[in-house]
Amino acid sequence: MRVWYNRTFSSVYAAIKLIREADTEGRFTIIHSNANRHTPAARLAHEFHTEPTGLDSDAYVDWCLNFCRTHRIDIFVPGREATTLAAEHARFADIGVRVLSAAPADMLKLVHDKARFYAETVLPEAPVAEFRRFETLEQFDAAWEALRPRHAKLCVKPSHGIYGQGFAIVDEQRSSAALLLGGVEYHVGYDDLRRGLDTMGAFKTMLLMEFLDGPEYSVDCVGDHGRLAAAVVRRKLPHGGSGQIIDMRQDILDATARLCADYRLNGVFNAQFREGGGRPRLLEINPRMSGGIGMACLAGPNLPYIALRGFADGFEQVHVAPVSNGMRVAELSTPTELP
Template sequence: MTRVWFNRTFSNVRAVLDLIRRGDAAGELHLICTHPEPSFPGFVPAHEHALEPAGLSGADYVDFCLEFCRERRIDALWPGKEARLLAEQHERFAAIGVRLLSVAAPDVLERLHDKASFAVEASRFHIPTPETLPFRTATEFESAYERLRFTHEVLCIKPAKGVNGDGFRVIREGHGGLEGLARDGLYSLRRGCLRQLLARNPPDATWLLMEYLAGDEYSLDAVGDGRRLIALTQRCKAAGGAYGQRIVARPELTRAVSELTERFGLSGLFNVQFREGRHGLRLLEVNPRFAGGIGYTGVTGLNLPYLALRGLIRGFTEQDYQDAPRPAPEMTVLEVAQYERHGGAA
């Protein structure tokens, strides 16, 4: 039996663990989940769980992980927290018999997390990134704004490093007062207000100004072997907040993810985001982790978490390569299937 540890990560790991257990009919995998919060949802489907010490980071967290691997006889670590730093220390884990299941090399992880440098590199891809300019000061913002407004009606901002849409705002013209604030919605910001914020307290980190993409959003959950794309699910989240998600199979999206898999050497389970704009599809980002909507893939007949883990530990099969890249069939999913019931987690 192979003991696989999922260290601290997002609560959607519950869906990942559910799907792995569903795929592992022979019971060859023993799943361990850790988190500082005793009520963490990922503990429910895990075969074994434990509390992580709160407040650890950097080298101290790496030391904790190494000791945990020794104590719990871990065979493979699927990293969440400090994924890049753990990947840098993969030789220390290998020395104690632990395989680190990193999506990419440490330098690649850094490039993917830095959306400013990623936007420049990916602007030449089959499906390019939105037109993007970095800024830190009010002067840099105004210069970038005037430049992009020549070709794009609406612009938006987000931090160069961030997850789950943190800091994303659509820029609105004018002042508008309280009535304008009520109409603008949660994810918008008046240009004048942003200008004042930058003048009073310029950010320490880089932010990005980019064309706003108003069309449908596509979230692609994918499995790669480090060289080629093995399988993927394409989830379409319709603009306007329509209920549910459509599972689609657009060939141009498959080609784009195949290109990204080869270019960045992506292995295991990862996520790629695209969105439609006035000038067609644009690549938003590559997330070297499982996505929040990974549970939607459980109803497609394509068990990506189990396929990824089985492939990384035991190698992908001839059938996997014969079918690659295998897309999930088209369908509409209005609701994620109920989680599996598990007992005996300790």
């Protein structure tokens, strides 16, 4: 069975490695494509092909269809243009290709828009932090006036973004220069922020939110069209070099199962939580493999393989290993030669 992972995040390296380790029967031939021929995953895939650059969404879908025909693909796991491709399953089915999307296209659009996602998500087990959206200085000031009396710290982040880009805790005492020189990361001075927003006029949608100061949890999961088939909860530790703890909190697992059902999640996905007020609070859903997928799989379940095998053959054919709760895990960088 020929399985194609197109250009995606660097976690595809760990996914291909884990699948090949578990696929002792040699059932799956893994094809990977990327515009960068030096990508580390090129060394692990059975076949590697170079992707074109500069294509718009429609042209890229056409290229993917032709790639599937040319290379006899059976299962396509999209990373690049995943939302667009999730709406094109029928076109791929017409040529005999099954597309493993993390959710239906409308749900992917929703989870990528944090303002809408937070407003529409009902999750009693782990409610979202209180927030306001803003696109002008006037809206920021109104949001600050509403939230600051109720919360000791506030933070900002973009409605659309990945990897924590644009996130900052708002510091009311120090300037951005003082924070920079003090080596304080992910903080911005309140007065400097307001001045910057004022000079911009209008800008992309941002969120002002209560800052949650408790431990953060990352849940690596496999969904089966809305059913949570496997999950590993990692608790991030505050001190560098201490690793992470596998912490299978039932309240977080219950919240993740509800999210999986509500958003019809499928394949490998990730949910992020942070504790606030003594209970978990939802941060986001990442409809893709997380950067820590390898650490999660050290605890037992081989999540990329479970997702692929379950999609290919049905989950009744898949063994999900028990999770080693309490295990401490870490990820180490390893030098390697690139292709």
